[in-house]
Amino acid sequence: MQPALKTTSIKQKTTQVLGISLEDARISKSYLSVAFIALLLGGLLGLLQGLNRAGVLQLPPWLNYYQVLTAHGILLVVVLSAFFTIGYFYAGLSHTLGGLLPKVRKMAWIGFWMKIFGFVLVVIPILRNEASVMYTFYPPMAASPMFYFGLVFIVLGVWMLSFGAFTQVANWRRNHKGEHLPILAFFATGVFVLLVGATAFVAVEVIFMIIPWTLGWVDGINVLLARTLFWAFGHTAVNIWYLTAVSAWYVVVPKIIGGTRWNDLLTRMVVIPLVIMNITGGFHHQIIDPGISESIKYMHVFMSLAIGFPSLMTAYAMFRVFERTARAKGGKGLVGWYKKMPWGDVRFLAPFIAMVAFIPAGAGGIVQSTNQLDQVVHNTMWVVGHFHLTLGMSVVMTFFGISYWLVPYLSKRVLTPAMNRLGVIQTVIWTIGMVIMAISMHIVGLFGSPRRTSFTTYGDFAEKLGWNPYMALVGIGATLLLLAVILQVYAVFNLMFFAPKGTTEFPIAEEEAGAEKTPYWTERWGIWVVLMLLVVSMAYVLPIVDMILNAPPGSPPFKTW
Amino acid sequence: MNQFLFGLVLLIGLMLPPVARLMESVMIIHMHMQMPMLVIAGFFMAHLFLQRYPQFFNKYNQNGVPGILLFTIIMAYWLLPRTMDEALTIETVEIFKFVSLPFLAGVPLRDSWRRLSKTWKNNVITLFTVVFLGMGWLYIQSNDQLCNNYLVIDQVILGWGFITMAICMVIYLIYIFAVDPSQYE
Ligand code: HEM
Ligand SMILES: [Cu+2]
Numbered sequence: 220m221q222p223a224l225k226t227t228s229i230k231q232k233t234t235q236v237l238g239i240s241l242e243d244a245r246i247s248k249s250y251l252s253v254a255f256i257a258l259l260l261g262g263l264l265g266l267l268q269g270l271n272r273a274g275v276l277q278l279p280p281w282l283n284y285y286q287v288l289t290a291h292g293i294l295l296v297v298v299l300s301a302f303f304t305i306g307y308f309y310a311g312l313s314h315t316l317g318g319l320l321p322k323v324r325k326m327a328w329i330g331f332w333m334k335i336f337g338f339v340l341v342v343i344p345i346l347r348n349e350a351s352v353m354y355t356f357y358p359p360m361a362a363s364p365m366f367y368f369g370l371v372f373i374v375l376g377v378w379m380l381s382f383g384a385f386t387q388v389a390n391w392r393r394n395h396k397g398e399h400l401p402i403l404a405f406f407a408t409g410v411f412v413l414l415v416g417a418t419a420f421v422a423v424e425v426i427f428m429i430i431p432w433t434l435g436w437v438d439g440i441n442v443l444l445a446r447t448l449f450w451a452f453g454h455t456a457v458n459i460w461y462l463t464a465v466s467a468w469y470v471v472v473p474k475i476i477g478g479t480r481w482n483d484l485l486t487r488m489v490v491i492p493l494v495i496m497n498i499t500g501g502f503h504h505q506i507i508d509p510g511i512s513e514s515i516k517y518m519h520v521f522m523s524l525a526i527g528f529p530s531l532m533t534a535y536a537m538f539r540v541f542e543r544t545a546r547a548k549g550g551k552g553l554v555g556w557y558k559k560m561p562w563g564d565v566r567f568l569a570p571f572i573a574m575v576a577f578i579p580a581g582a583g584g585i586v587q588s589t590n591q592l593d594q595v596v597h598n599t600m601w602v603v604g605h606f607h608l609t610l611g612m613s614v615v616m617t618f619f620g621i622s623y624w625l626v627p628y629l630s631k632r633v634l635t636p637a638m639n640r641l642g643v644i645q646t647v648i649w650t651i652g653m654v655i656m657a658i659s660m661h662i663v664g665l666f667g668s669p670r671r672t673s674f675t676t677y678g679d680f681a682e683k684l685g686w687n688p689y690m691a692l693v694g695i696g697a698t699l700l701l702l703a704v705i706l707q708v709y710a711v712f713n714l715m716f717f718a719p720k721g722t723t724e725f726p727i728a729e730e731e732a733g734a735e736k737t738p739y740w741t742e743r744w745g746i747w748v749v750l751m752l753l754v755v756s757m758a759y760v761l762p763i764v765d766m767i768l769n770a771p772p773g774s775p776p777f778k779t780w
Numbered sequence: 781m782n783q784f785l786f787g788l789v790l791l792i793g794l795m796l797p798p799v800a801r802l803m804e805s806v807m808i809i810h811m812h813m814q815m816p817m818l819v820i821a822g823f824f825m826a827h828l829f830l831q832r833y834p835q836f837f838n839k840y841n842q843n844g845v846p847g848i849l850l851f852t853i854i855m856a857y858w859l860l861p862r863t864m865d866e867a868l869t870i871e872t873v874e875i876f877k878f879v880s881l882p883f884l885a886g887v888p889l890r891d892s893w894r895r896l897s898k899t900w901k902n903n904v905i906t907l908f909t910v911v912f913l914g915m916g917w918l919y920i921q922s923n924d925q926l927c928n929n930y931l932v933i934d935q936v937i938l939g940w941g942f943i944t945m946a947i948c949m950v951i952y953l954i955y956i957f958a959v960d961p962s963q964y965e
Pocket of ligand 1: 261262263265266268269272288289291292295296299300353354355603606607610611615669670671672673693696697698700701704
C-alpha cells in the first residue's frame with residue numbers, strides 16, 4: 220500500500236497548492252447556485268408573507284398565503300440549507316482529503332439531479348395549489364401524491380450524497396492508516412451520518428404511511444405516528460444545518476481572525492454526542508401533542524437539554540479562541556480585547572453575529588422545551604421568531620459569511636475590498652431586519668397571535684387589533700431582509716462569475732502549538748453509529764409501539780384549503 | 781477515584797425513591813434503562829476495586845471467563861419476568877437488585893472485558909443477541925400477563941425493545957466482521 224499512500228498525499232498537496240480541481244469546483248458551485256436561487260425565491264415569498272401579515276398586501280386567489288408559506292418553508296429550510304451544506308462539505312472533503320474520487324464525483328452528480336428532479340415534483344403541486352400543506356405536511360392534511368413522490372427522490376438524493384461522502388472518507392482512511400480524519404472532514408462525516416439517520420424516519424413516514432394513503436390503498440392514517448416520524452427528521456435536519464454552521468465556527472473562523480483552533484479532542488467531543496443524541500430530540504416538538512404520556516415527555520426534556528450541553532461548550536470555546544487571538548495581537552483589558560477583532564471583514568462579521576444570535580435563540584429553545592412555558596408559546600408567532608433567530612441568523616448568516624470566501628475559492632477569483640464592503644452592508648441590513656422581525660414576532664406571539672395564519676382582524680376584535688403594530692414591524696423587517704437577500708445573491712453570483720481572477724485560500728485553522736495528541740478512539744465511527752441507533756431505539760420503542768397498538772381509527776385524507 | 785465517585789453518585793441517584801419509582805413505573809424503562817444504568821454504575825465503581833485488589837481479580841478472574849459467567853448469570857436472573865415483579869413487591873429483592881447489578885454484574889464485566897479474547901467478546905455479544913431475540917419473542921407473543929405489576933401492553937413494548945436492541949447488536953457484529961480495522965488504523 221506504500222505507493223498509494225504516496226500518490227494521495229501528493230494529490231493532497233497539489234489540491235492545497237493549486238486550489239480545487241475544476242470538476243470538484245463545478246459540483247460545489249452547482250449546489251451553491253441552487254442554494255442561493257432558493258434564497259432569492261424564498262426571500263421574495265417571505266416578503267409577501269411579511270407584507271400580508273402587516274395587513275398591507277392582499278394575496279390574489281391564485282397565490283394564497285398557505286401556498287406561499289409552504290414554498291417559503293421548503294425553499295429555505297430544505298433547499299437552501301441542504302444544498303449549501305452539501306456544497307460546502309463536498310468542497311471541504313475535496314480540499315482536506317486530496318480531491319474527490321471519480322466515483323464520488325459521479326455520486327454527487329446523481330444525487331444532485333435526483334434532488335432537483337424530486338424538487339420539481341414537489342413544486343408543481345404547490346404551484347397548482349394542490350399541496351398547501353406547509354413544509355411539515357402533517358396528516359391528515361393530504362397533498363397530491365406527486366408532492367410525496369418528490370420528497371422520496373429528495374431523500375434518495377441525500378442518501379446518494381451521504382454514501383459518496385462515506386466512500387471518500389473510507390478511501391482516505393485506508394490510505395492514511397492511524398491518522399485522524401482532518402477536522403472539517405470529521406464534521407462532514409457526522410453531518411452525513413445524521414442526514415441518513417434523519418431522512419430514514421421521514422422516508423418511512425412518506426413511503427409506508429402517506430403514499431399508500433393518498434393513493435387510496437388504505438383508508439386511514441395514524442396521525443400521531445406520522446407526526447412523530449416527521450419530527451425525528453425535522454428536528455434533526457435543523458440541527459444538521461446548525462452543526463454545519465458550527466463546523467465553520469470551530470474550523471474556519473479562528474483562521475480568519477488569525478488564530479488557532481480550540482482543543483482538537485474537545486471539538487470532536489462536541490460532534491460525537493451531537494450525532495449520538497440528536498434524533499431523539501424530535502419529541503420536544505410534540506410537547507403539546509396528545510397521546511404521549513407525561514413521563515415520556517418529561518424524560519425527553521432531559522434528552523433535549525442534553526444536546527444543549529455541547530452548544531454551551533461551543534459558546535465557551537468560541538469566546539476563548541477570540542480572546543486568546545485578540546490578546547496575542549496586543550488586545551488588553553477585561554473586555555478591551557474586542558477592539559482587535561477584524562470587524563470590517565465580512566468573513567468574520569457575519570458568523571460572529573450569527574454566534575451572538577444563538578444566545579437568545581438558545582435561551583428561547585430552553586423556554587420551549589419546558590412544558591408549562593411551551594403551553595403559552597406553542598404554535599404562536601413566538602416560535603416563528605425563534606426559528607428565524609436560529610436558522611435565519613445563526614445558521615444562514617454563517618452560510619453568508621462562508622460564501623464570501625468559498626465562492627471565490629471555487630471560481631478561482633478573489634474577494635475585492637469593494638465586495639467585502641458590500642458584504643458588510645448586507646450583513647448589517649440583514650441583522651437589523653431579522654432583529655426587528657424576530658423581536659416583534661416573539662412579543663406578538665406572547666400575546667397569542669397564531670403562526671401560519673393569513674392576515675385577519677378577527678372581526679375587528681379589539682384585543683387582536685393590538686397585535687397589528689407588531690405585525691407592521693414584521694413587514695418592515697421583511698422589507699429590509701429582502702434588500703439584504705438581493706445584495707447577498709448579487710454578491711454570490713458576482714464572486715462566481717465576474718470578480719477578478721486570483722487565488723483564494725480555503726481557511727482552515729491549525730491546532731494550537733504544543734497541543735496534546737487526540738486519542739484514536741474518536742475515529743471509531745462504527746461505534747458512534749451503533750450507539751446512535753441504541754439511543755434512538757431506547758427513545759422510540761415505547762412511544763411508537765404504544766401509538767401503534769393503542770391507535771384510534773385512522774384518519775381519511777383532508778384538503779383543508 | 782473520580783470514576784468511582786461518578787459510579788457511586790449514579791447508584792445513589794438511581795436508588796432515590798422518587799427516581800426509582802418513576803423508572804420502575806414503566807416496564808421497559810425498569811428493565812432497559814434502570815437495570816443497565818445500575819450495571820454502568822458498577823462498571824465505573826469497579827475502577828477503584830481493580831486498583832485496590834488487583835491480586836484478588838488476578839487470582840479468581842485470570843482469563844476473564846469466571847467474571848463474565850457471573851455477569852451472565854446475574855443478567856439472566858434479572859431477565860425473568862418473575863424477578864422484576866418481586867423487586868417491586870418484596871423489599872429484599874429490590875435491595876438485591878441494587879446490589880447485584882452494580883457489584884456482581886458491573887464490576888466483573890469491567891474486569892473481564894479487558895481480559896477476554898476477541899472471540900470470547902464476540903461470543904458473549906452473540907449470546908446476548910440470541911437471548912434478546914428470544915426474550916423479545918416471548919414478551920411480544922405472550923397473551924398472558926407475565927407480571928402482576930405490568931400490563932400486557934407494557935410487555936409487548938418491552939418485547940420490541942428487546943428486538944431493537946438485538947438488531948443494534950447484530951449491526952455491531954456485522955460491523956466487527958465486515959470492517960477490518962487493520963486497513964484503517
Ligand atoms: C427574507 C427573509 C425572511 C422573511 C421576510 C421571512 C418571513 C417569514 C414569515 C412572515 C413567516 C410566516 C409566519 C407565519 O405565518 O406562520 C415565515 C415562516 C417561515 N420561515 Fe421565514 N423569513 C425569512 C427568511 C427565512 C429563512 C432564511 C429561513 C430558514 C432558513 C426561514 C424559514 C422559515 C420557516 C421554516 C417558516 C415556517 C413555515 C411554516 O410555518 O410552515 N425563513 N418566514
Ligand atoms: Cu428541535
